[in-house]
Amino acid sequence: MTSERPRFRLGFLTHVQGRDDDIARTYRNAQELFVVADELGFDVGWVAQHHVSLGGGGLSSPWTFLAHAAARTSRIRLGTAITVLPLEDPVRLAEDIATVDTLSGGRVEFGAGSGSSEVEYAAFGKDVARKRELTSAHLDIVRRALDGGEVGTAGFRIQPRPGDFNGRLWQGVFSAQGAEYAARNGSNLLLNRAAYGFDAPTDEVQRPWADAHLAAWDHPHRPRIGLSRFVFPAKDRHTALAAVGEDVHRAALRMAEHGAFPKGLGQEEALRRFHSFYGHPEDIVAALGQERVLPVATDLITQFNPAVPDHDAAVRALELIATEVAPALGWKPARSAEPASLSAGV
Secondary structure (H helix, E strand, C coil): CCCCCCCCEEEEEECCECCCCCHHHHHHHHHHHHHHHHHHCCCEEEECCCCCCCCCECCCCHHHHHHHHHHHCCCCEEEECCEEHHHCCHHHHHHHHHHHHHHHCCCEEEEEECCCCHHHHHHCCCCHHHHHHHHHHHHHHHHHHHCCCCCCCCCCCCCCCCCCCCCCEEEECCCHHHHHHHHHCCCEEEECCCCCCCCCCHHHHHHHHHHHHHHHCCCCCCCCEEEEEEEEECCCHHHHHHHHHHHHHHHHHHHHCCCCCCCCCCHHHHHHHCCCEEECHHHHHHHHCCCCCHHHCCEEEEECCCCCCCHHHHHHHHHHHHHHHHHHCCCCCCCCCCCHHHHHCC
16 A cells, blocks of 8 residues: 555444344444444444345334434444435435435435345335336436435425535446446445355456446546445454354355355355455455455445344454554544545545
């Protein structure tokens, strides 16, 4: 890592899951992770929207959740990775985004995607075959609304009046073509923790996508690339595996039933397919040093999903990421709140 490379932002992503049926506790614990991350200096806290329970929870209403997180934190930025855009009314969504942004003092990052669950699309009366079309159409409306433009009918603009979202819109993609499309529309790039349907390592698959996004970028503000990765540090590899190994294996077997992974995977191969970084912080740092996409990423987004470690283990993992893993990669915690303009590369 050279001295010329700009400081990358450190994030964490939660899918809001627990191990029991106490959903209220699951949500409280997820909120507590935002508080802990804020105190540790993480730059961004992200949530993923899922309308179908992932087992032990799942977050259907991310903007309500983030409004509460905004009230409990003072500095950390608040984002979705992603909001399932085709299932939302884009004007109402823009109003929610603008409201949370206003209440948080301009700390919102909006990440959009199409989702993939046929059950979710059916529940909302949407045609999953039109997901790309709907994503594009709805994103155009949200973007126009957040720019302060008229939406829906002549003379109508959302309230509260939006802040400057230039550089704060993100798209999750799963191909080089998708990355190019996001760049042409001025959206930052969100890359998933795993590349489904490929035998090659995730970073080998995704690096051309990142390169395609950068090559297609033609906007005044700096492009951002958010790199989501499974990162779980512990005192040693054995401890980390005890906390996350079985969960990752079960998740891989479930996904294999839908064709995302080959069937019959063992635990080690499941961890590889999820491009997992786990064990002692020094081992994770060494492995991330070989990560092909990280050199062009502006945001490292760490997550524990599909594992569901207990709350104390999750808090300890966040501490190790912020105090040992990320600093060894060149990250420094922010000392004060970042203005919204920083996320636009100003």
